[in-house]
Amino acid sequence: MKALLFALLLCAGLVQAKEWRVDPAASMLGFRGTAQGESFDGRFKQFEATIRFDPADLAGSRFEVRIATASADTANAERDETLLGGEFFDSAAQPTASYVAERFETAGPGHFRALGQLTLRGITKPVTLDFEWKSRAEGAELIGSATLDRLDFNIGTGDWADPDMIGRKVDVSTRLQLAPAK
Amino acid sequence: MNWRNTPRQWGLVAQGLHWLIALLVIGLAFVGLLMDELPNSPTKVQVYALHKSFGITVLALVILRLIWRLYDRRPELPAAMPRWQQRLAGLTHGLLYLLLFVMPISGWLYNSAANFPLRWFGLFTLPALSGPDSELKRLAHEVHEIGFYVLAALFALHAGAALWHHFVVRDRTLLQMLPGRAALETDR
Numbered sequence: 001m002k003a004l005l006f007a008l009l010l011c012a013g014l015v016q017a018k019e020w021r022v023d024p025a026a027s028m029l030g031f032r033g034t035a036q037g038e039s040f041d042g043r044f045k046q047f048e049a050t051i052r053f054d055p056a057d058l059a060g061s062r063f064e065v066r067i068a069t070a071s072a073d074t075a076n077a078e079r080d081e082t083l084l085g086g087e088f089f090d091s092a093a094q095p096t097a098s099y100v101a102e103r104f105e106t107a108g109p110g111h112f113r114a115l116g117q118l119t120l121r122g123i124t125k126p127v128t129l130d131f132e133w134k135s136r137a138e139g140a141e142l143i144g145s146a147t148l149d150r151l152d153f154n155i156g157t158g159d160w161a162d163p164d165m166i167g168r169k170v171d172v173s174t175r176l177q178l179a180p181a182k
Numbered sequence: 183m184n185w186r187n188t189p190r191q192w193g194l195v196a197q198g199l200h201w202l203i204a205l206l207v208i209g210l211a212f213v214g215l216l217m218d219e220l221p222n223s224p225t226k227v228q229v230y231a232l233h234k235s236f237g238i239t240v241l242a243l244v245i246l247r248l249i250w251r252l253y254d255r256r257p258e259l260p261a262a263m264p265r266w267q268q269r270l271a272g273l274t275h276g277l278l279y280l281l282l283f284v285m286p287i288s289g290w291l292y293n294s295a296a297n298f299p300l301r302w303f304g305l306f307t308l309p310a311l312s313g314p315d316s317e318l319k320r321l322a323h324e325v326h327e328i329g330f331y332v333l334a335a336l337f338a339l340h341a342g343a344a345l346w347h348h349f350v351v352r353d354r355t356l357l358q359m360l361p362g363r364a365a366l367e368t369d370r
Contacts, residue, residue, distance in 0.1 A: 076296060
């Protein structure tokens with residue numbers, strides 16, 4: 001009986017890849033955009049990620065990230081206020097953006113691709129996250145980047161859609177410090 | 183009209199810089215007063231960008247003008263002008279120069295502390311004078327605003343004195359800063 005229970009637990013363990021807990025203080029989710037021909041950097045101060053990942057079990061891996069759009073910070077009060085407004089993130093109506101990935105590919109030793117879906121401003125589009133996975137003795141580190149077109153998600157409506165004023169391409173970068181979930 | 187100043191008239195360089203700076207400053211003042219009221223839009227961003235570019239232009243022109251002033255002799259003041267008026271005129275001119283530095287530099291500092299880029303007519307980027315800093319931003323904005331009122335008062339005094347010289351005292355002071363006929367005219 002004990003042996004059967006042990007076997008069942010082992011099977012359950014195989015179904016899902018290892019789950020990780022994000023250390024928010026040591027992790028970041030940033031973005032780089034361009035406005036008037038100059039690049040600017042921002043970050044989301046509040047986001048949560050449920051990371052289930054095992055380099056040896058991509059099929060059982062899954063990312064789910066929830067981002068508080070109102071926590072966007074570009075160190076510029078006027079720009080941040082505009083970003084939260086109805087013409088950009090529309091944070092009052094769309095407080096949360098999410099990224100869910102259930103398909104993964106290997107892209108080289110220690111490098112992977114998450115073929116996920118980003119939901120921003122209520123619009124869902126595929127976004128690929130390229131990332132490096134570093135296993136550490138005490139945990140793991142994920143260093144990732146993605147590129148998206150802001151107009152795919154209607155970020156900057158009306159006159160703000162003009163790509164000469166605000167570039168379409170936005171580079172997203174992230175670094176997550178992960179500890180095994182208990 | 184000469185390139186350089188003569189005892190009787192400001193030369194082409196000094197006059198050109200004087201009137202160009204005057205025109206730019208008046209334009210900057212009106213746009214600066216109104217642009218804050220614009221609704222947030224790309225147009226507002228562009229108006230601000232132009233205000234900044236023209237402001238930096240004024241800073242460059244004022245530096246050129248001071249260099250030229252060091253190099254070129256100045257026309258004579260009217261002989262009949264009392265000492266206190268000469269001193270007041272000198273003080274007004276000195277303060278005008280000071281404000282022509284304070285305004286663009288406080289604007290530049292405000293822009294830097296607010297973490298906006300500064301591109302001169304979209305052609306090249308000027309360095310930030312500080313990192314993002316909300317306290318410095320507030321201070322620089324205050325200096326820019328108070329500076330505007332001081333500059334406006336000095337402008338009124340300066341222009342009023344020029345008109346007073348021309349129409350009341352009837353001397354050559356204003357004509358010295360005008361092109362053409364002043365150089366040919368005899369003393370009144």
